[in-house]
Amino acid sequence: MNFRYFCSALALSVTLFTACNTKKSEDKKAADAKIRVKEDDKADSLLIAYDPAKGDKWIADFVQNLHKKYGFNGNMLVAKDGKILYEKAIGWADYLHRDSLKISSEFELASITKTFTGTAIMQLVEAGKLSLNDNVKKFFPNFPYDGITVKLLLTHRSGMMNYVYFIDDIWRKEKRNMKKGVSNQEVMNVIAERKPNRYVKPDDRFHYNNSNFMVLGAIIEKVTGQRFSQYMMEHIFKPAGMKNTHVYSTTEYEKIPVDVVGHDRNSFRYSVAQNFLDGPVGDKGIYSTVHDLVLYDKYLKNGRLLSKKSTDSSYVGRNKPVNGHFNYGYGWRMFDGEKMDKVVYHTGWWHGFRHIYVRDLDKNIIVIFLGNLTNGSLMHLDDLYKHLGMPIIRKGAYHGNGSLPGSDED
DSSP: OOHHHHHHHHHHHHHHHHHHHHHHHHHHHHHHHHHHHHHHHHHHHHHTOOOGGGSOHHHHHHHHHHHHHHOOOEEEEEEETTEEEEEEEESEEEGGGTEEOOTTOOEEOGGGHHHHHHHHHHHHHHTTSOOTTOBHHHHOTTOSOSSOBHHHHHTTOSOOOOHHHHHHHHHHHTTOOSSSOOOHHHHHHHHHHHOOOOSSOTTSSOOOOTHHHHHHHHHHHHHHSSOHHHHHIIIIITTTTOTTOEEOOTTTOSSOOOSOOOBOTTSTTOBOOOOGGGSOOSSSOEEEOHHHHHHHHHHHHTTSSSOHHHHHHHTSOOSOOBTTTEEEOSSOEEEOOTTSOOEEEEEEEETTEEEEEEEETTTTEEEEEEESBOSSGGGOOHHHHHHTTOOOOOGGGSOTTSOOTTSTTO
16 A cells, blocks of 8 residues: 555544544534523423412512502512512503513513623633723723723712713704614714713712623723623523523613513503613613523522632722711622621612512522602511521611611611
């Protein structure tokens, strides 16, 4: 046999052998992935399974009273140690059309979206695609403010003005299209052009406002080259099995495809239509269900979305505590203190929606209220927290030294 021919045949055989092994390896990985998805789906189904006959009677009575006495309208869920104690869809999804809420109804999460944006930023930090100390000007050179970093945005210490009011004022004065959604990039362009005055200098104090997380949403899009909606679907919603969670922006949808309408001013007479301010995302814009928020909790805890180091870092208060216990980390509000449960949570309030999403990390309890009628009903949850043996997640319930009225520390 010709030596050159022999070498060529041998090389071809090795190549084919390697290709076959590679193909087998890829096929095995794909098969293993399908098995994991099936196993996850089964486990997730068990996690969100609920038997109304076994629901917590005390919580049922509490929710009914919250509805009748204080006007709560929405979906709620309480779970402990991986078991749903009680869930309820109560009231109207759209009062004008008399559509009732379903437990599977998707709500605009308002500022609960900030927890997802914070998670995405920490994922990109883990991937080495950005740093907490990166300046916004690294991504947007025409950004008009100096000294604002990713970390300051995450902790609401940038000192920026609230873009919502600034943009709303411009659009109204200049009679721009109030229905067509404005994108994060367009808002960034307007800020660069108009250079609105800051509230305070960077890192001076905690000043909660939507601009911080709108800018983080723009950074996510810039760094990944994806729309915010694409990144969230691929890196958070799908990995966490959140099949009924989406980013809906009026830049991508002429009409948001959900059945739940926000009702404002404490009256069903005022249903809120989406407009240009429902375009920017990151500070808001994620729609989800009570069941998917249970899954979000699960996959944050088991390390699939973030490492323990990153989640622990996100749950550290980065500001001066309010009333001894309340603080803000990387996209999460928190309750913390000596001999007290570690609780992370976020509230939401936007265009007729008002919510609270609470995760007691020590007692493994989740409390979710998603409301589509803005009133003060969620200020009346103290007895529920007491029933569950949790801290009361309401700043006004505590004195400046962190003690409850009537406690030994009074």
